[in-house]
Amino acid sequence: MAPSPRPRAMRGLLSLLLLLVAAANADDALFNDCPSNTNYTRGGVFEANLDALLSSLPVSAAAQSGFAKNTTGAAAPDQAYGLAQCRADLNASDCRACLDTSVRDMASKCPGQKNAMLFYDACVLRHANVSFFGADDTSRExxxxxxxxxxxxxxxxxxxxxxxxxxxxxxxxxxxxxxxxxxxxxxxxxxxxxxxxxxxxxxxxxxxxxxxxxxxxxxxxxxxxxxxxxxxxxxxxxxxxxxxxxxxxxxxxTGGGGVNGSDNSGGPASTGSNGTVKIALAVLIPVVVVLLALLAFAFYLLSKRNRKPHWHVQIASAENGNGDEMMSSESLLYDLSTLRAATDNFSGDNKLGEGGFGPVYKGILLDGREIAVKRLSTTSQQGPLQMKNEVVFLAKLQHKNLVRLLGCCIEEDEKLLVYEFLSNKSLDKILFDHGRQQELSWANKHKIIQGIGRGLLYLHEDSRLTIIHRDLKASNILLDPEMNPKISDFGLAKLFTMDASVGNTSRIAGTYGYMAPEYALHGIFSAKSDVFSYGVLVLEVVTGRQNVYGQDSEDLVSSIWRHWSRGDVSRLLESCSADGLRPQEMLRCIHVGLLCVQEDAHLRPGMAAVVVMLNSRSITLPAPTAPAFIVPSRVVDNPEGANAFALGMSMRHEAPNGVYVPSINDASVSYLEPR
Structure with missing residues (x-):
């Protein structure tokens, strides 16, 4: 029985009404992005350039498939940069109408602003006094x-x-x-x-x-x-x-062929008569069966003749067994000869550094692209196919605060990972170098703290599989030319360990000073052990001091906690650069860092909460409890095979393995929220 036309008619009527409502509101700006600290002088050269720019963009965009950008003015700082874009399903006249409205609204919604952006349902309009063309910007949500x-x-x-x-x-x-x-x-x-x-x-x-x-x-x-x-x-x-x-x-x-992105498979094709279809199927099915049998037999013969596995195969993503998202490993594979030539046969002159998983070399490919090649040590026991499946998975992890994995090479006895190259190298090279510390203004430091937090949140919660980094530290944070941070070696956490959000390991891989106590002493790792490492890193970035420890020096975490307990934590900021100094913001970061390094893993916030704390001044932060403290004079022989410095617990009893650690009293901390 044919379905009743009434439900379809009702749905069609509802859709029409909703579209009419959307059309009625199409002229209203959804969002205004008008920073108040970028005023320009009325009647000046910049205003004249901006007026000329805004008058040209709607015409250009309507004539060029809905997109245009332009620059007016001869020289900085009076140049005006602008961009206009319409949704791709708008025709030229609707596009022009939307952008004309945007230009009119710009004068009333963002008056006198050098930088401004208006978002409409069908178009966007943006202008600034510096170029923003081609730059990914997710700073405002x-x-x-x-x-x-x-x-x-x-x-x-x-x-x-x-x-x-x-x-x-x-x-x-x-x-x-x-x-x-x-x-x-x-x-x-x-x-x-x-x-x-x-x-x-x-x-x-x-x-x-x-x-x-x-x-x-x-x-x-x-x-x-x-x-x-x-x-x-x-x-x-x-x-x-x-x-x-x-x-x-x-x-x-989008070029026809159905709606781009649709998951619909479509309805059955129309046929002239059922009899014709049955005859066609009766003829085609036996033919197809015979062809498939012949192909299977031919494949069997070929596989027997060539037992050597062919590496350029289709590898399914790590999570999906249904083949919905397949990626060819061929595009991710590099020849060993290519990488040897790019790095001058792994010359010491091209060596960028060395970590626990192996050295890293700078390389230049024949097309001029710069790459970073990590030469894995023999620690990894993975087979080639397993490692290649991991690389395919990791290459799909795309986030602006993660270093991009380009591919790998598995030839002879070599296992190589190929990454994008970042010219500013690692954070520790600038942060802990007294000669270069001035390159990091507070604005850059705050951007670095926030960026690392977003990247770690992506690994923990937003990627396809929970990934625990296990070695988050300043030398594993790389900086791009704009000082945006990118977490590196996150792939090794998966390549070398089990796929688990909480686990226990007998191989403790990490850096003392950044390691959570439950991980250093017992090998227990989780997202909260990464949060601990992040907290140490935040304290290092704010103060510009490295968390080192020895017989004659106090480690950074202990020093900050001592100052915090006494209520004179502001003294820690005396050595900081005065460039863009914002004490309340810095104190808030220290507060968040102390929450992250609390001894009890359950009290540490998750990265989602950390990102919110750093971005919202309206949230009252809880008082942190005492962190785990490092006792440099004692060394613990870990029963699981790892030597670790004793990490003191703020408890009145002996720490694991019989090492006595003195306790401290929890202090009541008063903290003024920033205004």
Missing amino acids: YPLANPGNATEPERFTPILGKLMGNLARRAAFESPRMFAVGMTSLTPFVNIYGMAECIRDLRADDCNSCLVDAVSRIPSCCDGKQGGRVVFRTCSVRFEVYPFYNVQATEAA
């Missing part, structure tokens, strides 16, 4: 949730996650306009529609990183809701239970 609750939320969330992840990848790597939309079915009567879009002058990898970050924020803003969006300055994602975009226009914009 604008979430918006649909107030309606989702149908079947336990199914809604995973289905939505799969759809949005697919759209993010397609927008970044498959769409010339960096735009993708799609639909998937939740129930026979409810569909989920999604959209992912980047500013079109981004590199594909940066677009993907931005969108992955945006998708990861959906649960925090829109969990259990039937719609919502997350907007950054350079990308945005949105989902609803109604089609909020023009399906026909998006097909044209």
Whole structure:
């Protein structure tokens, strides 16, 4: 029996009404990004350049498929940089209308501002006095949730996650306009529609990183809701239970062939008659069966003739066994001869440093690209195929605060990992060098602290599998030319250890001074042991002092806790650079660092809470309890085979392995929240 047309008609009417409501509000700006500290002088050269810029962008964008950027003015600081972009499903006239409205609103919503950005449902307009072209920017987040609750939320969330992840990848790597939309079915009567879009002058990898970050924020803003969006300055994602975009226009914009990103398989094809179909199937099925049998036999003969495994195979992602997300290992494999030539046969002159997992060399490929090659020691017992599966998985972990893994080489006795090269090298080279410390202003330090926190949060909670770093320290934080931090060696945590969010190991790999007490003494690791390492790192970044210890020196954590207990922690900031100094912000970071290094792992905050604490001044922070203290004169012979410095517990009894550690009294700490 044919389905009743009434439900379809009702759904069609509802969609039409929702689209009409969206169209009625299309002229209203969704978000305004108007920093108040970038005023320009009225009637000056910059204002004239800005007026000329804003008047040209709507015309240019409408004529150039919805995107335009331009610069006006002869020289800094009076140059004006601007960018306009319309959603890819808009026609030229609608695009022009949206941007004309943006230009008019800019004068009233962001008056006298050198830097400003307006977000509309169908377009964005941005201008500044410095170039921002091609730069990924997720520093400001604008979430918006649909107030309606989702149908079947336990199914809604995973289905939505799969759809949005697919759209993010397609927008970044498959769409010339960096735009993708799609639909998937939740129930026979409810569909989920999604959209992912980047500013079109981004590199594909940066677009993907931005969108992955945006998708990861959906649960925090829109969990259990039937719609919502997350907007950054350079990308945005949105989902609803109604089609909020023009399906026909998006097909044209993305090259046709169905809605980009759709998970629909489509309905059955129309046939002239059932009899014709049956005859065709009766003929085709036996033929196909015979062909498949012949192919299987041929494959069997070939496999017997060539027993040597072929490395360039399709490897499934670590989580999925269904083959939905396959990646060719061929694109991730480097020839040993290529890497030897790039590094001058691993010359000592190209050696960048050496860690617990092996030395790292700088290399230059034939096309001029600079790379960093980590030469793994023989510690790893993984076989080639297992390691290659791990590399394929890790190469998919894309975040702007993680060093990008480009591939690997497994030939002869060599196991090599190839990473992007970062010119500023590691954080410790600047932070602990008295001759270079002045290069790090407080603004840079704060950016580094926040960036490391976001990268660690991604590894712990937002990546496809929980990854515990186990060796987070200043030398494993690399800096790009803009001093943005990138966590390195995060892949080795997976390559060398079990896949577990909490575990126990007899091989304690890490750096004393950064290691949590439960890990150093008992080999117990978890996300909270990474939080401890992060806390030490935060204290190092704020003070510019390394957490070293010896017979005649007090370690950094003990020193800070002593000052904190006495209420004179501000003295720790006396040696800090005065460039951009913000004492209340620095004290808040020290407070968060002390919360992270508390002895009891259960009292340490998770990275999601840490990121919120660092970004929100309205949250009152709890008083930290005493951290674990280092006793440099005692060495513990760990029964599991690892030698570790005794980590004192703030408890009135003997520490494990019979080492007595003096206790300290917990102090009541008063802390003034920053205004």
